[in-house]
Amino acid sequence: MAGAERMTATIGNSLAALGHHVTILSLWDTASQFPLHPAVRHEAVFDRRPSFKRAYFATLAGIRRHCIAHRIDVLVQxxxxxxxxxxxxTLGLGLHHIAWEHCHFDEDLGKPARRLARRLAARFCRQVVVLTERDRHRWLEALRPRSEVVCLPNPLPFPMPAAPAPRAHKTVLAMGRLVPAKGFDVLLRAWQTVAAEEPEWQLVVHGEGEERPDLMALIxxxxxxxxxSLPGVCHDPLQTYGQASVFCLSSRYEGFGLVLIEAMAFGLPIVSTDCDTGPRELLSPGDDALVVATDNADALAGALLTVIRQPELAASLGAxxxxxxSAFALERIALQWDGLVRAPG
Incomplete structure (x- = not known):
């Protein structure tokens, strides 16, 4: 249920709707967690997650079989x-390779091999797609790539809402995987201050992940x-955003921060940490968001209380x-992907 998988389904569906023959090959997990266009074929190399060290050559064979069987021309990693x-x-198959970076350049997610993989992508892929201009410049200055480095932000995965959320409920919404990177432990500590001063307000954190037991214990x-409350994965984002009045992003780092764009589409005022790379590029502090330092529960609480207590400021930020x-509409970004996959060699 993570963001990269969600965007895979979103862009794959859009390209299928534009007439491309699209297959999604998962390394494992034969079922997609997100709805797929009827024309999109989804397969998996393995039925369950293997040890990729032991199954390395079987993985290569599975990817190669898929590319040959489906006559793949363009392969997006x-x-x-x-x-x-x-x-x-895929050696010798003559494919058009596109590497799609969902993290930011200076974060390897605890896997040093990711740095080697980025160097290979910068040398051998026709394009590397990154989510922000900040990250594009990091790739260019650090690797001097042969590949074309293209900034294509994640799109809204749903149509732009016809009207903003009514903001009638005293609810602060947060959303994301329950992992340390999202900083929900900091948000809960901030919420202790907010709840003491504004006891009628509720914090709802949608998501699932390894930190659930620790976060429940912290609550x-x-x-x-x-x-x-931690009600789990959000299956109806339109209703969830529609019932919130404030959105909070407490992350320690973000590759992009799609939830910010989703919340903005509903006209929710944003309180966010100033983390790399998405929030720093997506937000204009004081204009469409209140932004505070990462890992600072007191600052986060202060910003949330400001938005809660100043309805005119909240309305201005939301508008x-x-x-x-609106600049992140799916149709617009799908056409950019369409041009990318059609790019001549």
Whole structure:
């Protein structure tokens, strides 16, 4: 249910609607967690996650079989780490390779091999797609790539809402995988201050992940059982955003931060940490968001209280954000992807 998988389905569906023959090949997991266009074929190399060290050559063979069987012309790697598999798997097939970076250049997610994979992608792929101009400049200055480095932001995965959210509920919404990078532990500590001063407000954190037990324990430790909840994965984002009044991003780092654009589309005022790379590029502090330092629960609490207590400021932030979100319409970015996959060799 992560963002890269969601964007794979979103862009794959859009390209299929534009007439491309699209297959999605997962390394494992035969079922997509996101709806797919009827013309999109989804397959998996393995039924369940293997040890890729032990199954390395079987993985290469599976990727190669898929490319030959489906006469693949363009291969998009939905993670630059996949270059370590895709490059040897497709030798001699003459494919148009596109590496799609969902993290930011200075973060390897604890896998030093990711840095090698990025170097290979910069040398051997026809294009590397990154999500922000900041990241594009990092690729250019650090690697001097042979590949064309293209900035294509993630699009809104749903049509622009016809009207902003009514913001009638006293709810602060956060959304993302329950992992340390998202900083939900910091948000809960900030919420202890907010809940003490604005007890009618609720914090709702949608998502699932490895930190759920620790976050649930923290809710109990801080005495927030009545004002903070972790209801799990959001299956109806339109309803969820529509019932919120404020959106908070508490991340320690982000590759892009699609949830910010989604919340902006609904006219929600944003409170965000100033983390690389998405928030720094997507947000204009004071215009469409209040931005605070990462890992600072006191600052986060102060910004949330400001937005809660100043409805005119909240409305202004929300209106500015909604105007910005319109630039991320799916149709517009799908056409850019269409041009990319059609690019001549």
């Amino acid at each position: 939905v993670d630059t780490m996949l270059e370590l598999f895709v490059r040897p798997a 109990r430790e801080l005495g927030l059982q009545g004002s903070a 500015s954000g909604r105007h910005k979100a």
